[in-house]
Amino acid sequence: MSTPVATHERPDAPVRAEAPGCEPPENPVTKFLRTDRLPHIWCAGCGIGTSVNCFARAVDACKIPLDNISVVSGIGCTGRVAGYLRLDSFHTTHGRAIPFATGLKLANPELKVVVYSGDGDLTAIGGNHLIHAGRRNVDLTVICVNNFTYGMTGGQVAPTTPLQAVATTTPYGNLEEPFNLCHLADSAGAVYVARWTTYHVRQLQKSITKALQKHGFSFVEVLSPCPTLYGRRNRVGDGLAMERMFKERCVIKNGAATHDTAFDALASGQIPIGDFVDRDRPAFLQRYNQVMRAQLGDDFVPYGEPEIDTRAEADQFAGPEG
Amino acid sequence: MQADRIGVLTGVHFIDGDFAAAEGAIAAGCRFAAGYPITPSTEVVERLASRFPFVGGLFIQMEDEIASSIAIQGAVWAGAKAITVSSGPGISLMAEHIGYAAMTETPCVFVNVQRGGPSTGLPTLPGQADVMQARWGSHGDYAIIALCPNSPQEAFDLAVTAFNFAERYRSPVMLLLDECIGHMLEKVVIPPADEIEVVPRRLTEKKPGDYLPYLPGDNMVPEMVKAGMGHRFHITGLTHDERGYPVMTAAAQEKLVRRLVDKIRLASRDLALYEARWLDDAEVVVLSYGITSRVVHRAVEVARERGAKVGQLRLKTIWPFPEHLIDQLLGGRVRSIVVPELNLGQLVLEVERTTRGRAKVVPIGHAGGTVHEVGVIVEAILEAAK
Incomplete structure (x- = not known):
């Protein structure tokens, strides 16, 4: 009796005879x-x-x-x-x-x-x-x-x-x-x-x-x-x-x-x-959060990166009063 | 749902329509705005730029209006409520992305503070000549919602409504101010947050694999999703199936485009916001919107003092055009509809179409730059009432 052919394969497709554990690894892509x-x-x-x-x-x-x-x-x-x-x-x-x-x-x-x-x-x-x-x-x-x-x-x-x-x-x-x-x-x-x-x-x-x-x-x-x-x-x-x-x-x-x-x-x-x-330079949002923190202090509600504390880095962007 | 307390400036303010629209957006939960300077709309984004850092929002001034009008849509697909703001020439540049928002069913708000056109026109003076552009500005068949406030207070109120409609119908919404409303300073009362109804984003609760971004749900509107939820969804401006995959067939086009148009068209009654006055005995009705309605307000009073049986219908929702309101008017004794607008005849075309000869329609065109003389409208009313 012949091996049943999986329905998604073409009926004339050759039946693979691979030993268990020898299937080719999935293409990573x-x-x-x-x-x-x-x-x-x-x-x-x-x-x-x-x-x-x-x-x-x-x-x-x-x-x-x-x-x-x-x-x-x-x-x-x-x-x-x-x-x-x-x-x-x-x-x-x-x-x-x-x-x-x-x-x-x-x-x-x-x-x-x-x-x-x-x-x-x-x-x-x-x-x-x-x-x-x-x-x-x-x-x-x-x-x-x-x-x-x-x-x-x-x-x-x-x-x-x-x-x-x-x-x-x-x-x-x-x-x-x-x-x-x-x-x-x-x-x-x-x-x-x-x-x-x-x-x-x-x-x-x-x-x-x-x-x-x-x-x-x-x-x-x-x-x-x-x-x-x-x-x-x-x-x-x-x-x-x-x-x-x-x-x-x-x-x-x-x-x-x-x-x-x-x-x-x-x-x-x-x-x-x-x-x-x-090279490195501050990304847009990094600078946004730093500048706003420096300018607005604790009134600033940080955008996007709430868990990153920007206070330490904020000093360099502070204005004359900051 | 009620508005988030953060962002709602509850109290009595003396601000212009541009600022009021910005406050309305914030109250509605908008936390992302992209824009490019242009008179007379710039104050909207200036307000957002100064207010957003206090409420967890972000304004970015993009390199042009084209970028602004697509940046907001990126923000929406990341989960934000988003707005862009412009005037005549800038809205023309945004036209392609109004269509993209309609096609991809991206809920977002476009504000157009109208000035005199065409082209550079009258940057600092009013017009209402972008009414048809608001409806048909992008290529192809689609439908859109457009709201027209006639005061700074209403600029606030309708900005909230614009966001709510956008979410409810997964559609772009145009908020059409004009230079007068945008720059007019008046009392604006911002209610407490718990008195402002806000429609939240209807994010799907389906598991990845079960969700289809374009499977029509209630009222033909599909549920939303956002990037990062694990659905690995695809969005395209090409004609697409319920999975969002491109399908280049007439059948797919018919199914999709008809639904995009019908979901707005068939909701016309629910979307129709308006104000009516003295319609009970009216034989003449003046239909108006935006700044022109405030001139009409006086003109109708004067005409009534002179014995004319005239009423006023002011549309806050101009698109989809509320055809049923015209039908209701014509069920009674109305013989004429007078339509003054700061253009040479745009919304009056819809009035003529829906009237279908059942009443005389009298356009009062004005090329813009200022508002109508009260007397001109009074004369037209008296003539129509003869």
Whole structure:
């Protein structure tokens, strides 16, 4: 008599004959995924899924309770990340993931809030929010998947598109110089800034781990292939060819001054990657509670972090009478 | 539920409508505000910025109105009651997120202290020309609640109501002041906390796995949730199913959008706040709202002294438009409805629509910048009463 076949498997699936105790361990990323939403929408060769894999392993490494972490995305291919993660997740409007995350974080500082979105979303339409969140040092981790184009809408030019690259809205080549996103985030005031690629998965995972552990505004740029809408049009090749390009051209320059980290993705020069910035300065809410305590004394009802006694640190912010 | 004692400034105050709206928000339990400076609404957030540190609240001045209008929604999903405040041009920038709040059923309050428009218009002078924007300002089909106070006292009262409606219907609510009400100083009585009714957030008590963020409950309104409760929920502005997952079909669109509109439209009677005067013998009714109703108040008195059988209907709730009130008016002897507003004819379109030819509708448009002359309204009443 044949072994009964589990109803959820295909009838023609081979029956596994594994000894008890020899089942393969569960993939550590599975618990992060809304498997009922698979298959995902990303193309073959796209790097977004790889970045999600690194992110999930980084969260695991930080041992952040999964009920305590929220992911906020904007619009676009990377904007769909929130929807696939089995966490409290928010798919917001185009460009506005950071201000949404700002409200979410400030209204419940116990939450670990991650913004996960693309280069067009975060640095074109959302560019203003990016720099101001960095300036005010809100305690957020921003993961910016940079694939040099707008994928979801069919491959238009982005603020990250290399000079001369062909996009649907620059059919004769891009005229505008791209942003160096790490320099931008650094200049705005981020306490942690790094750039890796979807080829450098171990480094990326470690870098996201560090970013998650920073108190303040951290920014991780992830260079990623978009074979369908960027690579193919610009003769960079498929996903594998773009990963190979990352492997060959990237040079790790940890601690490099970010103004020296610009690169041209279409040319043949080096692409500086690494952990560029790691510093500390008071995060928004930390300073809020300190300043209010100094100014208002015991009349102040602390916001968000009631158990942290800010009185000792408050002196430095006290006015002349304080 | 009663208001939290912390935050309720019980007593008699002499403050303007902007300050009163801020106090109403605090009394309603609002503890998060995001905004960007713009005349004539700035005093609302200035008040919140100075008061919040004493009541466990936080105001953040964002980089623009777009950021403000989505930051409050992040705060709501973390469990806070939240408000943003602006005027004409700023509300235009917030439009996308009014739609996001409607689509994601995020309870929150938008205050618009109306000034003269369009564009930069008259920053320091009144208008009521954002009435249709309040209803239709974001793209797509949705419904919204909009309240119009006509005094600083009512700015306080209706700010509390706005939060209560937002919670009850899981909907954005617009509080439409105008420059006159916003900057008018009057007596405002703030009652003791136990006399202020506050609707708390209806957070689900279901266990993770059992809860669906868009499963319609009482009156088509789903229960709320907040981040960190263990539900691992998903929120999106895309058309979605009861789980909150995107579904790109006409059937999902029909089901969701129709419910979003119906939950407000069919609650119109419960939402309708208004004040009526001299309707018993009225053959002419003047329908008004906001600052214009105070000019109408005098005009109706003068017209009655001159023998006109005229009454007054003042709407505090303008959206959803209280169609049943028009039907009630027309059940009697009313022949004409006069509608003065500080715009060139906006809410009067709703009056004309719901009247359906059963009475003469007389608009009295005014481009804004000041209020109507009493005499203009009196003349219109007397003409209509002939």
